[in-house]
Amino acid sequence: xxxxxxxxxxxxxxxxxxxxxxxxxxxxxxxxxxxxxxxxxxxxxxxxxxxxxxxxxxxxxxxxxxxxxxxxxxxxxxxxxxxxxxxxxxxxxxxxxxxxxxxxxxxxxxxxxxxxxxxxxxxxxxxxxxxxxxxxxxxxxxxxxxxxxxxxxxxxxxxxxxxxxxxxxxxxxxxxxxxxxxxxxxxxxxxxxxxxxxxxxxxxxxxxxxxxxxxxxxxxxxxxxxxxxxxxxxxxxxxxxxxxxxxxxxxxxxxxxxxxxxxxxxxxxxxxxxxxxxxxxxxxxxxxxxxxxxxxxxxxxxxxxxxxxxxxxxxxxxxxxxxxxx
Amino acid sequence: xxxxxxxxxxxxxxxxxxxxxxxxxxxxxxxxxxxxxxxxxxxxxxxxxxxxxxxxxxxxxxxxxxxxxxxxxxxxxxxxxxxxxxxxxxxxxxxxxxxxxxxxxxxxxxxxxxxxxxxxxxxxxxxxxxxxxxxxxxxxxxxxxxxxxxxxxxxxxxxxxxxxxxxxxxxxxxxxxxxxxxxxxxxxxxxxxxxxxxxxxxxxxxxxxxxxxxxxxxxxxxxxxxxxxxxxxxxxxxxxxxxxxxxxxxxxxxxxxxxxxxxxxxxxxxxxxxxxxxxxxxxxxxxx
Amino acid sequence: xxxxxxxxxxxxxxxxxxxxxxxxxxxxxxxxxxxxxxxxxxxxxxxxxxxxxxxxxxxxxxxxxxxxxxxxxxxxxxxxxxxxxxxxxxxxxxxxxxxxxxxxxxxxxxxxxxxxxxxxxxxxxxxxxxxxxxxxxxxxxxxxxxxxxxxxxxxxxxxxxxxxxxxxxxxxxxxxxxxxxxxxxxxxxxxxxxxxxxxxxxxxxxxxxxxxxxxxxxxxxxxxxxxxxxxxxxxxxxxxxxxxxx
Numbered sequence: 001x002x003x004x005x006x007x008x009x010x011x012x013x014x015x016x017x018x019x020x021x022x023x024x025x026x027x028x029x030x031x032x033x034x035x036x037x038x039x040x041x042x043x044x045x046x047x048x049x050x051x052x053x054x055x056x057x058x059x060x061x062x063x064x065x066x067x068x069x070x071x072x073x074x075x076x077x078x079x080x081x082x083x084x085x086x087x088x089x090x091x092x093x094x095x096x097x098x099x100x101x102x103x104x105x106x107x108x109x110x111x112x113x114x115x116x117x118x119x120x121x122x123x124x125x126x127x128x129x130x131x132x133x134x135x136x137x138x139x140x141x142x143x144x145x146x147x148x149x150x151x152x153x154x155x156x157x158x159x160x161x162x163x164x165x166x167x168x169x170x171x172x173x174x175x176x177x178x179x180x181x182x183x184x185x186x187x188x189x190x191x192x193x194x195x196x197x198x199x200x201x202x203x204x205x206x207x208x209x210x211x212x213x214x215x216x217x218x219x220x221x222x223x224x225x226x227x228x229x230x231x232x233x234x235x236x237x238x239x240x241x242x243x244x245x246x247x248x249x250x251x252x253x254x255x256x257x258x259x260x261x262x263x264x265x266x267x268x269x270x271x272x273x274x275x276x277x278x279x280x281x282x283x284x285x286x287x288x289x290x291x292x293x294x295x296x297x298x299x300x301x302x303x304x305x306x307x308x309x310x311x312x313x314x315x316x317x318x319x320x321x322x323x324x325x326x
Numbered sequence: 327x328x329x330x331x332x333x334x335x336x337x338x339x340x341x342x343x344x345x346x347x348x349x350x351x352x353x354x355x356x357x358x359x360x361x362x363x364x365x366x367x368x369x370x371x372x373x374x375x376x377x378x379x380x381x382x383x384x385x386x387x388x389x390x391x392x393x394x395x396x397x398x399x400x401x402x403x404x405x406x407x408x409x410x411x412x413x414x415x416x417x418x419x420x421x422x423x424x425x426x427x428x429x430x431x432x433x434x435x436x437x438x439x440x441x442x443x444x445x446x447x448x449x450x451x452x453x454x455x456x457x458x459x460x461x462x463x464x465x466x467x468x469x470x471x472x473x474x475x476x477x478x479x480x481x482x483x484x485x486x487x488x489x490x491x492x493x494x495x496x497x498x499x500x501x502x503x504x505x506x507x508x509x510x511x512x513x514x515x516x517x518x519x520x521x522x523x524x525x526x527x528x529x530x531x532x533x534x535x536x537x538x539x540x541x542x543x544x545x546x547x548x549x550x551x552x553x554x555x556x557x558x559x560x561x562x563x564x565x566x567x568x569x570x571x572x573x574x575x576x577x578x579x580x581x582x583x584x585x586x587x588x589x590x591x592x593x594x595x596x597x598x599x600x601x602x603x604x605x606x607x608x609x610x611x612x613x614x
Numbered sequence: 615x616x617x618x619x620x621x622x623x624x625x626x627x628x629x630x631x632x633x634x635x636x637x638x639x640x641x642x643x644x645x646x647x648x649x650x651x652x653x654x655x656x657x658x659x660x661x662x663x664x665x666x667x668x669x670x671x672x673x674x675x676x677x678x679x680x681x682x683x684x685x686x687x688x689x690x691x692x693x694x695x696x697x698x699x700x701x702x703x704x705x706x707x708x709x710x711x712x713x714x715x716x717x718x719x720x721x722x723x724x725x726x727x728x729x730x731x732x733x734x735x736x737x738x739x740x741x742x743x744x745x746x747x748x749x750x751x752x753x754x755x756x757x758x759x760x761x762x763x764x765x766x767x768x769x770x771x772x773x774x775x776x777x778x779x780x781x782x783x784x785x786x787x788x789x790x791x792x793x794x795x796x797x798x799x800x801x802x803x804x805x806x807x808x809x810x811x812x813x814x815x816x817x818x819x820x821x822x823x824x825x826x827x828x829x830x831x832x833x834x835x836x837x838x839x840x841x842x843x844x845x846x847x848x849x850x851x852x853x854x855x856x857x858x859x860x
Contacts (some may be wrong), residue, residue: 057420059427108603113362113423117553118602124550125595132589183716183725186705190713193702200662200696202688202717202765242546246431253424258704286435293428293435300421301414 007314011307012261015268019166023159031162037271038165039226043244044251044263045172046219051249052257053185054212055192056111060119061220061248063101063126066240068094068221069228070130073142078135083144083153087225094221095214102213106206120245127240141235144228153229161230168226169264172219177260179215188212189258220248243289250292254299256306265307270295333462334583335576340468342575343475344534348548349555349567350482351526357562358499358519360419361411364426367549368433369524373399373531374540375441381448381535388448388535389470395528403524408517430545437542450536467537474533478526479568486564495519499562551578551591554598560607615640615769615800616692621660621670623653630656631824634670636802638769643791643801645811645818645832649845653824654804655697658771661802662694663687674769689717693767697774697804699754701746708733708742710757714764732764736790752783756790763794770794772803776810784810808836820844 022034043065050056071093072086081089105118130136137143148156155161179185187208190198199205228234238244247267255266273295274288281287303310352366376395380386386394406429415421456463486492497505498515506512538544555574559566574594582590616638623631631653638644648654660667663684671680674692684694702710711729712722719725733742736756741749749757755775762770775791776784788810795801805811811818812832819829822844828835835841839851846854 057423059423104599104603110602112419114602116423117362117557118599121550121554121595121598121602125592125599128589128592128595132586132592181722183720183722186709186713186716186722186725189704190702193704194700196664197696197700197702197761198713199664199684200688200694201714201761202685202693203713204683204685246427249424284439286438289431289435290439293431296428297410297414297425300424301416304416 005312005314007311008261008308010314011265011311015261015265018268022162028158031158033271033275034268035158035162035165035230037268038162038169039223039230040247040271041169041251041264041267042172042223042226043220043248044255044267045169045176046216046223047248048176048252048257048259048263049179049188049216049219050209050212052252052259052262053180053188053192054209056209056212057116057249058119058216058245059116059249060121060123060245061216062240062242062244063119063123064094064098064217064220065224065227065244065248066123066126066130066234066236067097067217068224069234069239070136070142070224071221072225073137073144073228073234074135076144077137077142082151083229084151087153087229090225090228091218091221094224095218098217098220099210099214101217102210106209106213120242123240123242123245127236130236130240136236139235141233144232146232154232165226168222172222173260173264180260184208184211192258246289246292250296252306254295254303254306256308259306259308262306262308269307329461330583331580332460334579336459336462336464337468338576338579339572340464340472340575341579342572343472344530344571345548345551345555345574346568346571347471347475347478347530347533348527349552349559349571350479350564351523351530352552353556353559353562353564353567354482354526355520355523356556357564358495359407359516361422361426362553363520363523364423364549365406365429365433366426366523366527366552367545367547368430368437369399369403369545370527370531370548371437371540371542371545372402372433373528374535374538374544375437376528377532377535378446378448378540381450388450388532392529392532395532396525399528400521400525402521404517404521406524407520408513411520412513412516430549434542434545441542443541443543446540447538448535454537465537467533471530471533471537474529475568475571478529479564482522482526483564491515491518547591550598551594554594554601557598558601615675616661616802617673618657618661619671619673621657621667621672623656623660623665623668629824631660631667631821634821634824634826636819636826636829638800638802640768640800641795641798642817643795643803643815645815646802646804646821647808647811647818647832647835647841648821652821652844654821655773656824657821658694658773658804662692662771664694688765688767691767692769692771693762693765694771695758695762695773695775697777699751699758701749701754701757703745703747705746706743707738707746707749707757710746711760711764714761715766717765729760729764732760735793736760736763737786751778752780752786755779755787759787759790759794763799768798769800769802772801772805774804774806776805776807788814808832812836 022030025031043061046064047058047061050058068090072090075081075089076083076086101119101122105115110118131139148154187203190203191205191208195205224239251267251270252263254270256262270292273291277287277291299306348370352363355361355363373395377388377391380391380394381388411422411425415425452466455466457466457469486496494510494515497510498512502512551574555567555570559570577593577597578590581593618634618636621631621634634657646654659665661672663682666681671678674690679687702713708726708729711733712725715725715728719728730742733739736759738756738760746757775787784807791801791814815832817829818832818835820827820835820841827840827844828838842851842854
């Protein structure tokens with residue numbers, strides 16, 4: 001029923017080809033770099049649920065990412081809980097934090113810039129808390145014990161890590177697709193497009209928005225836990241930092257907000273660009289963010305539907321559909 | 327304990343005045359253009375570096391740098407609005423927010439690249455001379471900043487109330503189409519307003535430099551405080567921003583006193599969340 | 615089916631609606647008339663739960679629904695449409711209608727097939743796969759009706775569905791509304807197009823400056839001097855009378 005354009009199929013195929021190609025790349029650098037990009041892609045997919053489908057642009061998705069990471073790390077480090085339970089707890093904590101922020105913000109009807117600012121403030125409060133309390137390791141962060149093995153969700157072999165991440169990313173994308181073509185997804189889009197009309201049609205918009213934040217929180221918590229298991233170390237300036245919040249929103253916007261493939265495509269594209277820049281100008285930390293920002297401005301102006309929308313115009317099938325439907 | 331509280335309140339008021347000054351520009355831009363300028367903190371950082379380099383290379387005292395930095399930043403703000411934000415945003419509120427975010431990313435990271443993350447301070451001899459107020463010893467630099475902020479707020483208000491440009495800005499703020507119809511150049515007025523907002527930041531930077539440090543990240547420290555000030559004061563209200571700035575300075579100082587230095591700013595952010603949730607129209611703002 | 619009693623609402627000092635009372639019997643088409651700013655839409659927003667009335671009550675199928683949230687009221691079987699129709703962009707026509715159908719059909723497949731049926735009944739069978747944003751005004755008005763119908767609501771509050779349509783489109787919509795009514799639906803409609811009200815509504819209420827000033831069959835209402843004056847200004851009725859006699 002969904003008629004994707006040739007351009008969109010080609011774009012998705014290119015991404016898949018790249019992700020498979022990484023297995024055969026001559027240099028291990030490619031895999032290491034793509035692993036990072038995939039973790040970020042998951043937080044981007046988290047943002048996409050609320051920001052893309054629901055039109056609720058958060059500027060503080062690090063609040064969810066960090067909460068997932070810290071929940072798991074605190075349990076593992078302070079209470080010796082197994083990594084698997086920490087993994088689940090991180091996802092749940094992210095979901096709870098999302099629901100909490102959403103419940104507060106939407107209870108008072110915040111939207112647009114106000115919602116963006118309140119999410120940002122939450123991330124900051126959490127960052128300061130995490131850097132001040134002893135049980136979160138204060139300013140020095142938390143470190144997991146290095147103990148590779150399936151039981152600890154740590155893998156010495158990069159290829160295994162990469163494969164596991166690919167599975168997780170595919171699962172999150174599948175869930176996103178399920179959401180998009182479900183009652184909940186249709187309701188979320190209705191809320192984005194016209195909240196009053198949605199209410200008239202019998203939609204409990206408050207509940208839908210809070211649920212969206214909870215799902216987004218679960219994905220965000222998942223991304224945080226992945227980060228933790230990958231690096232075995234977290235500190236508040238990174239996992240609750242503005243960099244994560246920015247990466248969460250910039251990938252989907254450039255890739256195509258409210259689409260299944262957008263967050264992955266946007267994040268991969270940006271990271272490739274950033275990596276390329278790093279090779280040209282090796283000693284320029286933060287240069288990738290300058291590039292991201294330039295791309296973001298151009299995308300806002302020239303690609304209102306992101307890469308997926310652009311691709312949608314290439315070889316669109318005869319039954320013309322709204323662009324951005326991938 | 328009261329012997330600690332009075333100095334804490336006073337030093338909070340001094341810092342609060344700078345918050346107010348930064349927030350004045352932000353609230354002006356919000357009140358007229360209905361834009362939340364995310365790049366405001368980055369512009370502050372840029373102005374701090376400008377004042378710093380004028381002092382470092384040319385030996386110009388930060389206070390004497392005001393007549394140089396102010397017009398330059400007015401022009402910068404004007405150009406930013408007219409050349410980038412307006413044409414690139416297609417008029418959407420979310421796009422404006424994202425574009426100013428992008429601008430702050432560019433400015434912050436370029437600053438990091440060119441000026442490294444080293445913390446710099448301008449060692450101006452008299453800045454830490456102390457002034458005794460009510461038994462508290464306050465740095466001269468902070469007292470000057472406080473007095474200047476208190477003077478600038480009413481000046482800005484008079485400018486808006488009594489000058490031709492001020493009237494044009496207010497007209498555009500209230501009714502854009504109507505202002506257009508009576509012959510006001512809306513794009514120009516918007517850009518002028520953005521320029522004035524940026525000039526406020528430049529002034530704040532010159533006043534701040536003698537008693538503050540500079541890093542490429544310093545803007546981020548201020549941007550959230552400035553947002554809080556604007557929201558608390560009532561989006562778009564100049565007197566509100568002044569009062570809110572002073573209040574937040576005191577809140578931060580007292581939180582630092584009671585909860586420890588590292589938790590000082592948490593009071594500000596908690597205040598921010600509470601205001602956004604319970605009274606988003608702020609202290610002196612009109613109800614949305 | 616719907617009993618509205620003594621509804622009042624003021625915004626600040628302005629009394630938007632005062633003491634409005636109206637009844638809608640099951641299976642009827644009732645008009646709500648009045649000049650611009652008379653408080654018709656405010657009445658609708660209160661009945662449908664979008665704003666809480668200061669005073670008065672709304673009963674639907676015998677149940678007190680005053681102050682209930684819109685989505686609860688919709689679930690009970692009453693729905694309002696909007697004067698300015700905005701389809702959900704980014705969704706196709708069929709998906710738009712399905713948003714309504716999801717209320718009682720949680721499964722996508724079912725909701726989409728209900729949407730297809732409703733769409734076809736309203737003569738939109740050919741445009742189901744088109745993006746909703748590509749519809750003309752007339753198409754959007756139909757879509758608004760279809761979305762509302764798909765929720766399974768029995769009482770539809772229509773806010774100026776004819777506004778902005780050309781005469782041939784109006785007669786199409788009139789036909790559609792009649793057809794839907796014959797299928798067992800009830801309508802309360804705000805309408806400016808008198809011709810449409812005359813041919814559709816059995817009863818109409820006239821609201822002026824927030825107060826109900828008359829009700830009865832539309833053909834009688836247009837001869838009622840207070841109604842004429844509400845539309846044309848003070849003294850208009852006598853002048854019309856004189857002109858008629860001259």
